[in-house]
Amino acid sequence: MKLTNEEKTAAIETSLRVLSNYNQEKGSLIPTLQQIQNELGYVPSPAMEVVAEHFNVMKVDVYSIVTFYNQFRLTPPGKNQVKVCMGTACHMRGGNIIMDSWKRRLEIDCGETSEDREFSLDRVACVGCCTQAPVTLINDEIHAKVTPTRVEGLLYAYQLDKDKENKKAGEDN
Amino acid sequence: MGKKINLTIDGKKIQAMEGDKILWAALENDIYIPHLCAMKEQQQSPFAGCRLCFIEIEGKPRPVAACTEPALEGMVVNTRSESIDRLVEAGFNLIMSNHHIDCKNCAASGACELQKIAKERKIRLKPKKLVQLDMNLPKDHSKDCIIYDPNKCVLCGRCVTACRTEGTAVLGLAYRGFERMVTTFGDIPLGETECSGCGSCANVCPAGALIQTNK
Numbered sequence A: 001m002k003l004t005n006e007e008k009t010a011a012i013e014t015s016l017r018v019l020s021n022y023n024q025e026k027g028s029l030i031p032t033l034q035q036i037q038n039e040l041g042y043v044p045s046p047a048m049e050v051v052a053e054h055f056n057v058m059k060v061d062v063y064s065i066v067t068f069y070n071q072f073r074l075t076p077p078g079k080n081q082v083k084v085c086m087g088t089a090c091h092m093r094g095g096n097i098i099m100d101s102w103k104r105r106l107e108i109d110c111g112e113t114s115e116d117r118e119f120s121l122d123r124v125a126c127v128g129c130c131t132q133a134p135v136t137l138i139n140d141e142i143h144a145k146v147t148p149t150r151v152e153g154l155l156y157a158y159q160l161d162k163d164k165e166n167k168k169a170g171e172d173n
Numbered sequence B: 001m002g003k004k005i006n007l008t009i010d011g012k013k014i015q016a017m018e019g020d021k022i023l024w025a026a027l028e029n030d031i032y033i034p035h036l037c038a039m040k041e042q043q044q045s046p047f048a049g050c051r052l053c054f055i056e057i058e059g060k061p062r063p064v065a066a067c068t069e070p071a072l073e074g075m076v077v078n079t080r081s082e083s084i085d086r087l088v089e090a091g092f093n094l095i096m097s098n099h100h101i102d103c104k105n106c107a108a109s110g111a112c113e114l115q116k117i118a119k120e121r122k123i124r125l126k127p128k129k130l131v132q133l134d135m136n137l138p139k140d141h142s143k144d145c146i147i148y149d150p151n152k153c154v155l156c157g158r159c160v161t162a163c164r165t166e167g168t169a170v171l172g173l174a175y176r177g178f179e180r181m182v183t184t185f186g187d188i189p190l191g192e193t194e195c196s197g198c199g200s201c202a203n204v205c206p207a208g209a210l211i212q213t214n215k
């Protein structure tokens, strides 16, 4: 995914600031990455490069760490974060079909963010309401017994909200 | 170090340098032990990830990896037994279950370590009881002298080591589980990295995943 110039600058500035609190001890590598992720919501390539240089390791090794742990994101989180539950119950109730619907409709893969940064798509494991399976979270709001048609409906509702907002913004100006 | 010692492998009396790993002592004496990840230059810190080089040492209760076990004076080693063969076959089957087998069109055919293991241990290349997983990942042709086919990679890690010692350290292992793969920073094609095209990765690849073309 291509980062905007603002995103790149933010990545480098944040990384340098975070790193200024750490020495070159390799044990601090993961905590640094975690802090960058906390502040930016993800760990972009320019950040990984700055981190690699600071700790004097190969940048591909930092990439190796970031891709190994699920807790790290490689793409910026969307304004709306769609999380499809893939826990056992949801999986049994067709969670993968729901995931596929989201992928198709948002035109992004799991773990990605749409070009306009409106949506990001992720998988989560059991969110604790298995009786409602299959479940999708949108910005921490739970949507139960999701079907492909429901995915369409949720997106339509979102579009309506957005249009309303735009109109309001237009009137305010 | 540098002291010669005597040991017995499969009934054959051989000599080795003290501290050398049994794998290398055996190979140098024409005793074949299946192995994918070991590199002699790295024998002091072996990767030991392929789990194919199992042997039995008299007096030890369990099979051990030949690439990590130092040769000692008077040792008695067996490279074949029912349980060793079973272990090796199981490990080999697992590796081959997500290897894109296509020997007919593979540039490595003939010099391939996988074919060699299959032949030496009389194991089928294509495992019978396991479902074949083909990730169908795109090949990387971006560098004119190297072709990388991730579908043939057995994750032995040798190219990563070679790239660091002789190349420009662009290769690494990333992701995990079924997705684990040899790749570059940000998964960018080799042709767009600092890869010097030295070919040391292809030189050590035991399979047909990294191939040097003579362009």
Ligand code: SF4
Pocket: B099, B100, B101, B102, B103, B104, B106, B107, B108, B109, B110, B112, B113, B114, B115, B125, B152, B207, B208, B209
């Ligand atoms: S790497 Fe070896 S086993 Fe695999 S297709 Fe090529 S020759 Fe066959």
Ligand code: SF4
Pocket: B152, B153, B154, B155, B156, B157, B158, B159, B160, B182, B201, B204, B205, B206, B207, B209, B210
């Ligand atoms: S590309 Fe070849 S050398 Fe590198 S890890 Fe895969 S099989 Fe081993």
Ligand code: FES
Pocket: A085, A086, A087, A088, A089, A090, A091, A125, A126, A127, A128, A129, A130, A131, A133, A135
């Ligand atoms: S498995 Fe999805 S909520 Fe429990």
Ligand code: FES
Pocket: B034, B035, B036, B037, B038, B047, B048, B049, B050, B051, B052, B053, B065, B066, B067, B068
């Ligand atoms: S050669 Fe010993 S574990 Fe790979």
